[in-house]
Amino acid sequence: MTEQVGTDPQYDDFADEYLDHARDGFYNAHYDRPACLDLLGDVSGRRVLDAACGPGLYAHELVERGATVTGVDISPRMIELASERVPSGEFRVHDLGEPLDWLPDSSMDLVLLALALEYLDNRMGALRELRRVLRPDGALVLSRMHPTGDWLRHGGDYFTPRVIDEVWSKGWRVRHWVSPLERTCEELHDAGFLVERLLEPRPTPEAAALDPGRYERLTREPTGFLAIRAVPDPRLPEQG
Template sequence: MEVGREAQYDVFAEQFLDHARDGFYNAHLDRPACLDLLGDVAGLRVLDAACGPGLYAEELVTRGAAVVGVDISPRMVELSRRRVPGGEFRVHDLAEPLVWLPDASVDRVLFALAVEYVDDRVALLRELRRVLRPDGALVLSRQHPFGNWLRHGGNYFEPRVVEEVWSRGWRVRYWLSPLERTCEELRAAGFLVERLVEPRPSPEAATLDPERFERLSREPTGFLAVRAVPDPR
């Protein structure tokens, strides 16, 4: 049982950019939460792992960060380069080591909405810890496991791969896993969870889609985000 190493988003990269730029879930739920957990990044070097089309990187550069972005999708990397000319982007499969990044060479790591697509998550998280400075932090977001369980049913505690077609016709394959599994994978990779948040929509989203705003303000059916720090012990 595995997701595999296909660049799934490559076939709809431009469509995803159009969707995520101002989309309710991305622009008003996940991005604000992740950027808040990253904190003040002015003057810091940030690794944007699974950078997608560069929407997070654009905001990080605006806030004064030097961004290094990687993504398995060549089309996503090209979109990032166009969007953020001042960033450094390359095509990279996160199942492989980040061999060009020295130990303790970045101040922050952002890993937004991509952990579900990685088969050996502990190995990747260990690599992210390797390149992170001892006083740095990792911000990771993922689909909310309870929301996944409500949609897919079955045994909440049993990790498994699912395949589905999203509303725009995008076929995706990814891991379902409980919250405790994500926390355990972080621990096994040498991290301590500093904060865990269950984002609610930003206030300005209330006028965009009142029904969705109300639902996501009371139901854990969106995302969750974690700020983890290297375990000094």
């Protein structure tokens, strides 16, 4: 397959708009962030890598809960926004398709990869690097668009990964992979992880007041996101 998303920092074009949208928005503040933070668990005193950190909304929550955060994102403007929002964090521009060569083996207690896996062409390389920087007793939490929702929107062969171009409701043009759940689980397995938990989140009760129709739909249909907590496979040799 020759299709690729490419390395263009797509969100750079609307980074400030995205921050305004996601800060208190339905999908981010009342759907994905709560699910990811729940799967991360107690982060007090933990070192967390926020991979594809965006404008620092997750990083802010993590620091508020006592974590030390390192964040990376391919978008320079997102890194500027994250640094402004979370002055205590360490942020840098980085393409997750490339090695995290400044981070030592087993240097992170937790890794968060929220709503970014579908933008990576080199998913295996990225996941292996995230596995490398994790402590053996650490965990990776990732969220992605729900593959059933992708299939319902775009049709075609559910089991064949492919790149989609679409324009979202805000007018933002995005390019990303759609792939089956099986593929994500297999990529995690091949990168040295075991899936510990998988959530199909429901919106928080507060979200009902923001958009009753969307709230009702996402409490009964798999058309939003899903979230996974994966741990380094203890049966495999330690890396490094």
